[in-house]
Amino acid sequence: MKQLLTLAVVLAAGMGLSVEAGLLGPLGEMVGHMSATFCIFLVGSLLLSLALIFAPRRSLPQLFSQPRWMLNGGVLGPVYVVVITTATPLLGVGTTMVAILFGQVATGLLLDHFGAFGAARQKVDGYRLGALALIAGALALIH
């Protein structure tokens, strides 16, 4: 029962990601795609800063003693948000999400296969390759 409830929360969180994309597209058309992107990161930073202040465990000091490359993941965030706000009004939310999913699964497969960024190497397996083929089919159909 508790597991089912947790699953429902995660399902709702996933729905939220599409609502976010659905809000971003029209907003970007109105005020500019870069401004819409900035709005996401500004409000997100403020919310998470509040969360950090009240978080039980403080790990901010440790952050800056990590290797530099580990701190650079965040520079890719704006790439994703700019793409969503630009593509959604022209492709629709569904097509955009499926295309993103394809890029995500394909890249994840490659990163795991070569053990990039210090992760354990996991060879490409039939499951994910099959999933990738099905997502490609869905992308062709949905568009």
Add this chain to the structure above:
Amino acid sequence: MSFLLIFLALMGGAALSVQSSVNGRLGGAVGLLTTAWLTFVLGALISVLLMLFAQPPQAMTLLDAPRWQLTGAFFGVFYIVAMVFSVPRIGIAAATVAVITGQLTMSLLIDNFGWLENARIPLDPHRWAAIALLFAAMALIYTGNRKREAAG
């Protein structure tokens, strides 16, 4: 034009995947909340530069837009918090599939009804067939992830 946009969206997904791989390592060291904080602060710094210097002046600014249209980040942050809470409880395999299922369902609903001032793209037979393929893909991802979780 739309081919180019789909390619762009694929690149966006690739960026997301690289980001979560790097962030996964950082999250292991300092925790997910701090990692998410850094990601958003970096994103804000980069996007304010883009907004000021890489965007033609607009007729409307963020402050003129209806406030409900500015709430996107709440959903993004809710997603992060939900994952921090849920992954240890239900495992990454189930969480991944649940997120993607929620994401795809809601995106098709928004398209179908034109919610949030988006253009209407009705669910036609092609889209239903795509949903069937996506379900099969989710089943494969779930099984593969479970196998890997079991292996360790």
